[in-house]
Amino acid sequence: MLDSKFVRENIEIIKESLRNRNYALSLDEFLKFEEQRRSLLKEAEELRNRRNVVSEEIGRLRIQKQDASNLIDEMKLVSDKIKAFDAQLKMLEENTNEFLLNMPNVPHHSVPVGKDETGNVEIRRWGEPRQFDFEPLNHWDIGAILDILDFDRASKIAGARFSLTKGAGAKLERALMNFMLDLNTAKGYTEVFPPIIVNKESMRGTGQLPKFEMELFKISDPEFYLIPTAEVPVTNIHRNEILQEKELPISYTAYTPCFRREAGSYGKDVRGLIRQHQFNKVELVKFVRPEDSYHELESLTNAAEDILQKLGLPYRVVALCTGDIGFAASKTYDLEVWLPGQQKYREISSCSNFIDFQARRANIRFRREGKKGTEFVHTLNGSSLAIGRTLVAILENYQQKDGSVVVPDALRTYMGMEVIK
RNA sequence: GGAGAGGUGGCCGAGCUGGUCGAAGGCAGCCGCCUGCUAAGCGGUUGUGGGGGUAACACCUCACCCAGGGUUCGAAUCCCUGCCUCUCCGCCA
Known part of the structure; x- marks a missing residue:
């Protein structure tokens, strides 16, 4: 969420941001409501002040056993007025709040301007795609040959976009989780295993709600949501907290299953493990001082890259x-x-670096050493990595002509085998 | 699932027969004094958010005693709902 004061005072920046993001949001209504809200607030507070002062006076008179009925009558009217103001204020606040909750973050100046994924910019590449002396197969074909992936039975059990790994496939999945968590904790990330069902406040805190309800699995009665990423429960660990500067940066890594509706992706990746309603992921989450967050984004990205490098998977x-x-x-x-x-x-x-956007929604602050007041922390997160897709990459990159798959060196102790066949 | 207790400031803890309570007291923290050092002791000070104000402080004001409603001229205190914690019984991985 953006700061309403920031929005008021930086209209041009916001307009440019919305334009670059292809958002058709009009600021005029927001500004109008904000203006009304502030002037009403002032009036309402003046009335409250009057009520506080007079109510105290009434108390004094009663102790002295003097008559205060005229003051009480006057305050009845004042209280009614306050109620009327409050009702109006509540409406205006809901309007402006709704608006702010649906307003996207402002991109950093280093972010390339572009209208869709064709505008993305390649920063670097690592590794050379392998040259095959045979026609490489898709992972679902490899999975079928090795009998380690079973999509038919998964759809019988649950439905489309679910998967079942088996034998060495299941073990590979488990090996990847352990490998990633071990590597991350060795870098100083603290391992956590959070709830994977969360409440509405947590979803609002990281920005999934209210705008992206359609992408979430929801449980009603009682109302809960299945997490689409560990980012949600892990970032919300510190919701409504004031941290000490010396505690920062805080770094967590978590393995969780993730659940996504994938509404609106009907034609995409219908085969295979790429796009599933349920998948495993190891996540990295950081809480840092504002001045450190862009540097920390590089460090977090490097941590995720390290996994790919150790697995010998070419990437960009x-x-x-x-x-x-x-x-x-x-x-x-x-x-x-x-x-x-x-x-x-x-x-x-x-x-991603979310700067103070999630921190403001989730109210995660910190106090600087020897300074008064509080500031919002900056939050970051990244996958390290999506397990299912890593499994896909290993099957496809390490496949052999005979249909077997060589286990990458880094995983052999976890797998207890050198080849899946 | 049944019965009960409770949620107050960084922490502990009073207040809860409604008014002078942003909230006693203690601890912790900060500033100063004192003893040759340390400990003890003495004095002062220390919440968050919003609005206004200032060059910036100061300052003024509103809100906040789990959350949301209600009663009242006035609520930490009374009433309702929800959430959470704890104890006992039952059940269960």
Whole structure:
């Protein structure tokens, strides 16, 4: 969420941001309501002040056993007026708040301007796509040959866009989680295992609600949501807290299942593991001082890249442009892994700096050493990595002519085998 | 699922027969004094958010005693709803 004062005082910046993000939001109504709200607030507060002063006087008179009925009558009227003001204020506040909750973050000046994913900019590449002396297969074909992926039965159990891993496939999934968590904790990230069902406040805190309800699985009675990413529960660990400067940066890593409706992606990636309603992911989350956040974004992105490098998977780093960047993010790098089955780089991680956008929604602040008052922290997160897609990348990149798959060196102790066949 | 207790400032803890309560007292923190150092002791001070104000402070004001409603001239205190915590019984991985 943006600061309403910031919006009021920086209309041009906001307008440009909305234009670059392809958002058709009019600020005029917001500014009008904001103006009304502030002038009403002032009047209402003056009346409250009057009531406070006179009520005290009434108390004094009663102790002295003097008559205060005329003052009480007057205050009845004042109280009625206050109620009327409050009702109006409440409406205006709901309007402006609703507006702010639906307003996206302002992209950092280093974010390339562009209208969709074609405007994204490649920053660097690592690794060379392997040259095959045979026609590389898709991961679902490899999975079928090795009998480690079973989509038919998964759809019987749950439905479309669910998967079932089996044998070495299931073990590979577990090996990847452990490998990633071990690597992350060795870098100083604290491992947490949070709830994967959360309340509305948490979803609002990180920005999924109110705007993206359609993308979430919801449980009613009682009302809960399944998390679409560990970002939600982990960032909300510190909701409504004031942290000490010396505690920062706080770094967490978490493995969780993730659940997404994938509404509106009907034609996309219908086969295979790429786009599932349920998938596993290891996430990195950081809480940092404002002046450190862009530097920390680089460090967090490097941590995610390190996993790909240790697995020997070729990838590239892409800076998302203003038209493709997420609602809450001020800057995002996507990591895209090479998939021989598709002859394409596909997203496997997304690392973002949210600056104070989530912190303001979730009310996560910190106090500077020796200074009065509080400031919002900056929050960041990134996948390290999406497990299912990593499994896809391994199957496709390490496949052999005979249909077997070589286990990357880094995973052999976790897998207890060198080849899946 | 049944029965009960409770949620107050960084922490502990009073207030809860409605008024002078942003809230006693203690601890912790900060500033100063004192003893040759340390400890103890003495004095002062220390919440968050909004609005106004200032060059910036100061300052003025409103709100906040789990959350949301209600009663009242006035609510931390009374009433209702929700959430959470704890104890006992039952049930269960």
